[in-house]
Amino acid sequence: xxxxxxxxxxxxxxxxxxxxxxxxxxxxxxxxxxxxxxxxxxxxxxxxxxxxxxxxxxxxxxxxxxxxxxxxxxxxxxxxxxxxxxxxxxxxxxxxxxxxxxxxxxxxxxxxxxxxxxxxxxxxxxxxxxxxxxxxxxxxxxxxxxxxxxxxxxxxxxxxxxxxxxxxxxxxxxxxxxxxxxxxxxxxxxxxxxxxxxxxxxxxxxxxxxxxx
Ligand code: GAR
Numbered sequence: 001x002x003x004x005x006x007x008x009x010x011x012x013x014x015x016x017x018x019x020x021x022x023x024x025x026x027x028x029x030x031x032x033x034x035x036x037x038x039x040x041x042x043x044x045x046x047x048x049x050x051x052x053x054x055x056x057x058x059x060x061x062x063x064x065x066x067x068x069x070x071x072x073x074x075x076x077x078x079x080x081x082x083x084x085x086x087x088x089x090x091x092x093x094x095x096x097x098x099x100x101x102x103x104x105x106x107x108x109x110x111x112x113x114x115x116x117x118x119x120x121x122x123x124x125x126x127x128x129x130x131x132x133x134x135x136x137x138x139x140x141x142x143x144x145x146x147x148x149x150x151x152x153x154x155x156x157x158x159x160x161x162x163x164x165x166x167x168x169x170x171x172x173x174x175x176x177x178x179x180x181x182x183x184x185x186x187x188x189x190x191x192x193x194x195x196x197x198x199x200x201x202x203x204x205x206x207x208x209x210x211x212x213x
Contacts, residue, residue, distance in 0.1 A: 001029060001030065001031055002029060002030040002031075002083040002084055002192075002193045003030070003031065003033035003080055003081050003082050003083055003084075004018075004027075004030045004031065004032045004033060004082065004083070004084045004085075004086060004189065004193070005032075005033060005034050005035070005036055005077055005080060005082040005084070005085050005086070006018060006032055006034075006035045006036070006048075006086045006088050007035075007036050007037075007038070007085060007086065007087050007088065007090035008035060008036070008037050008038075008042055008044035008045075008088050008089055008090060009037060009038045009039050009042055009044075009089055009090050009091040009092065010039070010042055010043070010044060010089045010091070010124070011042075011043045011044060011089070012042065012043055012044025012045075012047045012048075012088070012089065013089075013177055013181075013182065014088035014089055014109055014177070014181055014182065014185050015035060015044045015047055015048065015088045015089075016047050017181070017182035017183075017185055017186050018032060018086065018088065018185060018186050018189060019032065019047065019048075019051045019053070020186075021186030021189070021190070022186075023051075026186055026190055027186060027189055027190045027193060028190070028193075028194075029190070029193035029194045029195075030083075030084060030189060030190070030192075030193030032048075032051075032053050033053075033054070033080045033081070033082060034053065034054045034055070034056060034080045034082075035048035035053050035054070035055050035056070036055075036056045036057075036058055036073075036076065036077075037055065037056070037057050037058075038057075038058060038059065038060060038090060038091060038092040039057070039059075040057050040059070044088075044089070045057070054080075056076060058072060058073060058076060060092050066094075066095050067095070067097065069094065070094050070095045070096075070097035070098050071097060073094055073098055074097060074098055074101045074102075077098075077101075077102065078101075082102075083105065083193075084105055084106075084107070084189065084192050084193060085102050085105060085106040085107070085146075086106075086107055086108075086185070086189055087106065087107065087108040087109070087146065088109060088185065089109075089124070090108075091123055091124070093150070096148055099146060099147060099148055104145055104199050106145065106146040107143055107144065107145055107146065107156065107185075107188055107189070107192065108143070108144055108145075108146050108151075108153075109141060109142075109143050109181050109184065109185045110127075110141060110142055110144065110151055111124070111127045111128065111139075111141050111173065111176050111177075111181065112127045112128075112130075112131055112139050112140070112141070112176075113138070113139060113140045113141075113142065113158065113160065114142055114144065114151050114152075114155070115151075115152075116131070116136070116139075117130045117131050117134075117139075118150070118151035119150045119151050119152075120150050122151070124173075125169045125170070125173055128169040128170075128172040128173045128176070129169045131163065131172065132163070132167060132168075132169060132172065136163060137162070137163050138160050138161070138162060138163060139160070139161055139163055139172065139176060140158065140159050140160040140161045140176065140180050141158070141159060141161070141176050141177075141180035141181045141184060142155045142156070142157065142158040142159075142184070143155075143156045143157045143158075143184045143185055143187075143188035144156060144204075145199065145204060154199050154202055154203055154204035155204060156188045156191070156192075156197055156204045156206075157184045157187060157188050157191075158184075159179065159180040159183070159184055160180075161175055161176050161179045161180050162175075191206060194209075195207075196208075196209065
């Protein structure tokens with residue numbers, strides 16, 4: 001059983017999808033061991049508490065610099081013996097100390113089909129605003145590994161979602177969450193915990209389940 005840390009900053013609907021998937025037995029090889037928030041007032045914390053999951057708040061501005069913050073985050077994750085870090089709307093950038101300590105063990109959900117509308121400055125509603133401004137007809141979401149390139153790590157799962165003519169950033173965000181994010185993030189988490197994701201030459205692949213299992 002792998003210990004999972006879910007890192008959040010906001011409403012936590014993706015965290016909720018993970019909690020629900022766990023309760024439904026869809027993540028049999030992992031358990032959410034803790035939820036770490038970058039904000040004191042994140043509603044995600046209430047979702048975690050309701051589900052009986054330990055919570056932690058780690059504020060970036062409590063640390064002198066990025067190195068001190070990274071070191072604190074790594075030791076917090078290690079204190080829960082975490083084997084998988086899931087970024088579920090986590091809006092604080094951490095550095096390579098964290099990435100190296102959990103190499104190919106950090107996954108993130110992003111609300112557009114990367115490499116479109118991603119990288120620095122593209123998060124939350126801003127991503128959907130940019131997609132609508134560009135007039136794309138299709139958007140979506142991937143779950144990908146986190147490496148040193150912002151939103152540049154190997155893609156694990158990806159799903160396209162239609163953009164409708166009268167969409168606002170809010171309606172598009174909701175559709176991408178419902179049709180892609182809330183489905184893909186629990187699935188990728190379950191696959192990781194089952195040891196079914198391999199990474200070679202920067203490309204992730206899903207290993208087929210063996211029939212003996
Ligand atoms: C989600 O749409 C997630 O993809 C996005 O923030 C939202 C968080 O919602 N993440 C990013 O933009 C990261 N680059 P939630 O708190 O309800 O899960």
